[in-house]
Amino acid sequence: MANEIIIWHNPRCSKSREALKLLQEEGIDPTVYKYLDEHPTKEEIKKVLDMIGAKPRDIMRTKEAIYKELGLKDVDDEKLIEAMAEHPKLIERPIVIKEGKAVLGRPPQKVTELVKG
DSSP states (O other): OTTOEEEEOOTTOHHHHHHHHHHHHTTOOOEEEOHHHHOOOHHHHHHHHHHHTOOGGGGBOTTSHHHHHTTOTTOOHHHHHHHHHHOGGGBOSOEEEETTEEEEOSSTTHHHHHHHO
16 A cells, blocks of 8 residues: 555554644544564565664664663664564554655654654
């Protein structure tokens, strides 16, 4: 679906809830991908990184305890992607995808820029 808008969403996250609300206020009913439940694959994460134009650490929650526990401070990008696939809690949220482009919704207003642009 060419015009489909997808949000990688964590309902427990206030920023994610705010981004979803902003989309809905624009009249958009996005596909909600609960990435904590569905665990994105390494390939999906790489695709999102390409769409954002970011490095893995750019979309990583580096203050999560699991980040420190796994010793991710000095590992290469591939290891970071593997860690995010195995522990999606490490992925910053929300991420909104539209027509081959994506944004990290921090601040949440970035999602409206994507969907209007």
